[in-house]
Amino acid sequence: MQELFNIFIRSIFIDNMVFAYFLGMCSFLAVSKTVNTSVGLGIAVVFVLGITVPVDYLLNEYVLKAGALAWLDESLADMDLSFLSFIMFIAIIASMVQLVEMVVEKFSPALYSSLGIFLPLIAVNCAILGGSLFMQEREYQTVAQATVFGIGSGIGWFLAIVGIAAIREKMRYSNIPAPLRGLGITFILTGLMGIAFMSFLGIKL
Amino acid sequence: MKFLRNFLDKQKPHFEKGGRFEKLHSTFDAFETFLFVSNRVTTKGAHIRDAIDMKRTMIVVVIALMPALVFGIWNVGYQHYLSQGMAYDFWPMFGYGLLKVLPVIIVSYVVGLAIEFAFAQYRHHEVNEGFLVSGMLIPLVMPPNVPLWMVAIATAFAVIIGKEVFGGTGMNILNPALTARAFLFFAYPSEMSGDKVWIAEKADAYSGATPLGHLLVGEVDKLPSDMSMFLGTIPGSVGETSTLAILLGAVLLIATGIGSWRIMVSVVGGGLAMGLLFNLWGANAYMNIPAYQHLIMGGFAFGTVFMATDPVSASQTKRGKYIYGFLIGMIAVLIRVFNPAYPEGMMLSILLLNVFAPLIDHYVVQSNISKRLKRAKVLAKA
Numbered sequence: 001m002q003e004l005f006n007i008f009i010r011s012i013f014i015d016n017m018v019f020a021y022f023l024g025m026c027s028f029l030a031v032s033k034t035v036n037t038s039v040g041l042g043i044a045v046v047f048v049l050g051i052t053v054p055v056d057y058l059l060n061e062y063v064l065k066a067g068a069l070a071w072l073d074e075s076l077a078d079m080d081l082s083f084l085s086f087i088m089f090i091a092i093i094a095s096m097v098q099l100v101e102m103v104v105e106k107f108s109p110a111l112y113s114s115l116g117i118f119l120p121l122i123a124v125n126c127a128i129l130g131g132s133l134f135m136q137e138r139e140y141q142t143v144a145q146a147t148v149f150g151i152g153s154g155i156g157w158f159l160a161i162v163g164i165a166a167i168r169e170k171m172r173y174s175n176i177p178a179p180l181r182g183l184g185i186t187f188i189l190t191g192l193m194g195i196a197f198m199s200f201l202g203i204k205l
Numbered sequence: 206m207k208f209l210r211n212f213l214d215k216q217k218p219h220f221e222k223g224g225r226f227e228k229l230h231s232t233f234d235a236f237e238t239f240l241f242v243s244n245r246v247t248t249k250g251a252h253i254r255d256a257i258d259m260k261r262t263m264i265v266v267v268i269a270l271m272p273a274l275v276f277g278i279w280n281v282g283y284q285h286y287l288s289q290g291m292a293y294d295f296w297p298m299f300g301y302g303l304l305k306v307l308p309v310i311i312v313s314y315v316v317g318l319a320i321e322f323a324f325a326q327y328r329h330h331e332v333n334e335g336f337l338v339s340g341m342l343i344p345l346v347m348p349p350n351v352p353l354w355m356v357a358i359a360t361a362f363a364v365i366i367g368k369e370v371f372g373g374t375g376m377n378i379l380n381p382a383l384t385a386r387a388f389l390f391f392a393y394p395s396e397m398s399g400d401k402v403w404i405a406e407k408a409d410a411y412s413g414a415t416p417l418g419h420l421l422v423g424e425v426d427k428l429p430s431d432m433s434m435f436l437g438t439i440p441g442s443v444g445e446t447s448t449l450a451i452l453l454g455a456v457l458l459i460a461t462g463i464g465s466w467r468i469m470v471s472v473v474g475g476g477l478a479m480g481l482l483f484n485l486w487g488a489n490a491y492m493n494i495p496a497y498q499h500l501i502m503g504g505f506a507f508g509t510v511f512m513a514t515d516p517v518s519a520s521q522t523k524r525g526k527y528i529y530g531f532l533i534g535m536i537a538v539l540i541r542v543f544n545p546a547y548p549e550g551m552m553l554s555i556l557l558l559n560v561f562a563p564l565i566d567h568y569v570v571q572s573n574i575s576k577r578l579k580r581a582k583v584l585a586k587a
Contacts, residue, residue, distance in 0.1 A: 035567050166564035167378055174372035177328065188370055192379055195387050196560045199536075199553030202546025 004148050007140075011152030015134075017127045018160035018190075019197035024127030027118045028161050029186050038165035039158075040111040041118060044100050046154030048122055049131045052093050053150025054143050056132040059088055061143075089132045090123075097123040127157050164189060213237055231325040235332035259374075263337040265463050269454035270341050270511065276450040277443040278302035281349045284404045284440050288413065302349075305405050306443055309344040312353050316360045317343075324369045335374030335381075335517075336364065342382035342511060345444025346504070346552070347389075348402040355393060359385035379559045380518045383552055390552070398548065403440035415441050416502045417541065417548040425490045434501045445507040448500070455510040464514040467523060468530040472509040475534020476500055483542055491542050499538050508537070508551035518559040522569040529565055533558045 017023045024045070032038045062068055064085050069076035101119050105112045112119065122128060131153045140146045167189060176185050213236075219225045220233040238260065282298030282305075317340045325332040343360055363385035368377040390397045400414040416439060419427045429439050437447025445451075458464030480496025487493050499505060513519060513533050520529040533554050540550030547553060 035564070163561050163564050166567045167560070169567065170563045171371065171376070171378075174376040175328075175330070176372050176376075177370065180370055185370060188366060189378065192367070192384070193560050195384075195391065196379065196553070196556040198387075198391060199540055199547065199550070199557055200544070203540075203544045 004144060007145055008148050008152040011149050012156040012159070013197070013200040014203055015153075016156040016160060016197055016200075017130065017153050018157055019194045020201070021130065022194075023130040024125045024157055025190075027121060027125055028157075028164070029183060029190070031115065031118050032161050032165040032168055032186070035162060035165045035169060037111070037114045038161045040104075040108070041115055041122075042154075042158030042161050044104065044115075044119065044122060045125065045127065045157050046151060048093070048096050048100055048128055049154035049157075050147065050151040052089075052096050052128060053131050053135050053153075054147040055092050055096075056089050057135055057140065057143055057146035059092065060085065060136055064088065085133075085136060086129075089129060093128050093132070094123045127153070160193070164193060167193075209240060213240070229326060231329065231331050232322055235322070235325070260334045260337075262463055263334045265461050266338045266458065266511070267341050269457040269464075270338075270345065270444070272450035272453040273345060273444040273447060273507065274306075274341070276437055276447040277345060277445075278306050280437060280446055281305050281405055281443060283438060284349075288404050301405075305349050306344060308353055309347060309351065309356050309443075310341070312356045313343040313360050314340040316357045317364050320361060320364045320369065324373065328373075330373065333374030335368075339363070339381040339385075342444075343385050345507070345511075346382060346386045346442050348397065348442055349405040350402050351389070351396060355389055355396060359389045362388045375517055377517055378563075379556055380512055380515045383512055383556055383559075386552055387556055403442075413440050415439065415548070420491050420494070420502075420541075421545065421548045423490055425494065428494075428498075431498065431501065434498070442504065442507075445504040448506040451506045451510050458510065458514070464510065465516070465519070465526055467526040468514045468519060469509050471527045471530030472513050472534040472537075473500060475531035476505060476509075476538050477534070478531075479535040479538035483538070499541070503541075503549050504551040505537060508533075508555055512551075512555050513558075518562060520562045520565050520569075522566050525562070525565040525569040528569075529558050529562055532561075 014020065018025070018028055027041060031041050060068070060082075062071065064081045066080035066082060067077050068081070069079045097120060100122070101112075104115070104119060131150055134153075135146050135149060138149075140149060164186070168186065171185070171189075180188070216233070217237075220227065220230045222230075226233070279295070279299050279302055281302035282293075282300065283302075285301055285305075286293050286298060314336075317336045321332055321336050340360075343356065343363070347356060363381040367379055367381045367384035368374065371377050386397075396402060400418055402413075403415050403418075404413040414424075414427075416428055416434060419425070428434075433439060435448045437450065439446050455464065455469060459466045459469070476499050477496050480494075480499045483492035484496060513530060520526045533551075536554035536557060537550040540547060540553055544550065
């Protein structure tokens with residue numbers, strides 16, 4: 001239990017997808033214009049990460065890892081399919097994103113149209129694939145750990161995009177120098193937020 | 206005075222539209238309004254009659270900083286001679302401190318104001334007075350031994366990246382003084398942390414650890430007495446050590462209504478709550494120290510009174526201020542106890558909440574809107 005809690009806190013604050021690894025920047029920068037849209041996208045990312053990471057964990061554990069196929073047949077024990085992990089993970093992610101897209105379109109057409117192309121593009125959001133690859137690299141022990149890690153990373157990303165969206169809503173009234181308007185100031189803003197998030201760097205859990 | 210007025214009046218036409226120095230209008234305007242109260246009055250439309258404007262606001266904050274500054278200057282000298290094992294009178298200590306602190310103040314003001322003025326000319330807006338306070342806060346949060354060129358770089362970073370790119374005073378997201386300190390903290394960690402930097406020209410054999418430094422390595426018994434931490438005769442950043450001097454400033458800020466008492470009270474509440482929570486947990490010696498000690502150690506008091514209450518980067522709504530302050534207090538103590546990399550959590554927790562202040566405001570406003578809508582519906586039905 002303690003271990004799960006640590007992974008959860010770590011993945012939200014210390015190893016924040018956006019401010020510690022700068023993953024998932026494209027949609028982070030492009031969809032963070034208003035709080036309401038970014039809440040929608042954030043929830044979608046939490047959902048997708050929360051499903052794909054444990055599914056990819058099972059896939060990795062029982063198919064891809066060196067010797068993972070031993071449960072099938074003794075002769076397959078020295079089989080190592082981990083070179084397939086990228087393509088397998090992407091396939092899982094793409095199908096999950098299809099599912100999310102259908103759900104969002106059915107239940108919230110307004111959100112669906114405001115997210116636009118970025119909803120299907122979650123499939124190529126680096127934070128999602130990053131979540132699965134970190135899961136593989138950090139060698140989580142159980143499926144519960146992988147789930148908690150996936151949801152935590154999603155919540156970290158959610159916090160980041162909602163935070164920057166609120167700032168950008170406020171910044172609409174600022175007289176920003178013309179060359180920096182739009183993306184330029186958003187990049188600077190992301191850097192400054194990164195400084196603030198560095199407060200968690202170095203906490204040992 | 207008369208002479209000065211005449212001089213300004215004589216020069217004024219050169220800076221008006223069509224004059225020789227038209228481009229430098231905002232520089233002239235800044236000096237004129239700094240020296241004299243403007244004689245322009247509003248003639249029509251609704252307006253509020255009040256003597257307070259941004260210049261007066263900022264000057265009140267600078268005055269509130271004076272006790273902490275004077276004490277800080279004395280303490281720099283006191284700590285220096287204490288580490289050398291020598292005892293001196295008041296004036297030599299004060300003089301030594303002045304020699305250390307005054308150059309930092311001058312550098313921070315010169316660099317910061319130069320950039321402010323340049324931006325104001327170039328972008329044709331008035332010179333804003335926000336930097337009067339930031340320029341005083343920056344020296345107060347620096348360790349006494351900080352090299353001057355670092356102060357210059359940090360000030361330039363804070364003013365340009367932290368403030369001017371967002372459109373100048375009133376538009377910044379993070380507190381400029383804390384941005385300067387955080388910049389140095391991450392760019393030159395060896396000059397901004399550790400046990401060496403907190404006493405100017407310290408004798409080698411003398412331990413220069415701050416109370417937080419002692420706690421971090423678990424030396425609870427080496428902690429100074431509560432009284433000396435409250436009075437501030439401990440090593441630390443120039444302005445942060447004396448809780449008493451900071452309280453004097455807090456009284457002025459609250460009495461004039463310039464600093465928000467809501468934020469100050471809730472930061473203290475958050476810090477105490479987290480401290481008590483750790484007392485209950487009590488997993489190590491650091492968690493067992495009395496909760497009130499967190500308030501008098503390190504930058505907690507200084508941050509509470511002067512940094513968290515920054516009207517620009519704090520939450521704007523009343524309910525938001527309580528949430529904002531409480532979280533600052535909690536996270537500051539949390540980082541102190543949990544994060545072995547950073548002994549001082551106050552700076553980082555304020556920066557973190559600066560980032561989330563707009564979000565807190567957003568949800569407070571939304572909840573007010575939905576509450577009123579509900580009330581309107583009830584009324585419509587009745």
